[in-house]
Amino acid sequence: MNLYTKIYLEKNFSLICHASSCIIIYGKIFVQALIAKTNGGFKMKKIKLGVILLLVASLMLAVVGCGGGTTASDSTQISRYENTPIAITELLNGGVDAVVADRPVVLAYIENNPQSGLAAFGDDEFEMEYYGIAMRQEDSELHQLVNEGLAKVIEKGIYDQIQTKYFGADNGFEVAESANTLGKTYLVAMDAAYAPFEWVDETTGEIVGFDAELIKAIAAEMGFAVELQHFEWDGIIPSLLSKNADLIISAMTITEERAQS
DSSP: OOOOOOOOEEEEEEEEGGGGGGEETTEEEGGGGGGETTTTTEEEEEEEEETTTSOHHHHHHHOOOOOSOHHHHHHEEEEEESSSSHHHHHHEEEEEESSEHHHHHHHHHHOOOGGEEEEEETTTTTTEEEEEEEEOTTTTTHHHHHHHHHHHHHHHHHHHHHHHHSSSOOOOOOOOOOOOOOOOOOEEEEEEEEETEEETTTTTTEEESSHHHHHHHHHHHHTTTTEEOOOOGGGGGHHHHHTTEEEEEEEEEOOOOHHOO
């Protein structure tokens, strides 16, 4: 598998919790919901923290602490969930006190669900990461098509238009349909549960979002077609390696391990 280096969008993590329950202390994320006021002071309570699968466990342990000698290990109970919507549902149901997830996904949820009463907090000390498009190493022709198409999309300003649409003000931009002059259709694997990157439009049943439009724009520039298909996250890389998909574009972080697989 090959993950193209820093092709789009920096990412960071955010902590999401009930709006009245979160504060930031000493530049580190801290959950006030987990603190009870006692005799004019604060008493630490055990934290139940929801984490999305594949996030680095050490990061989760590093970001939660009380600055008063309490370590993450004795103040934090970490539960792992397959995707962000499941974790947020558990948060809303009281199963966890806070959730750590990708910042754009968290912010989109809060914007689209203001009645949830949730708030998000980030920290610049979190390491920035980058998303990539995954393909099999041996598919050199597809590598070239995607790389050249991405360069053209960026050069023509199409990338910026798509990014503004999903991470700024909706500008009504629409990606042109591919003429498929190459007569080739590639199957694109996505876990369509991560708005604004990709999700299923309830009206049309189609996968939409930043990733969906970006790969369609690349396809239109290079003259091939794409078919978008939803895969659960734990099956998304196996789908590529087993040739049930030709590429992955699904808010996937570039890692050294993935680049070598």
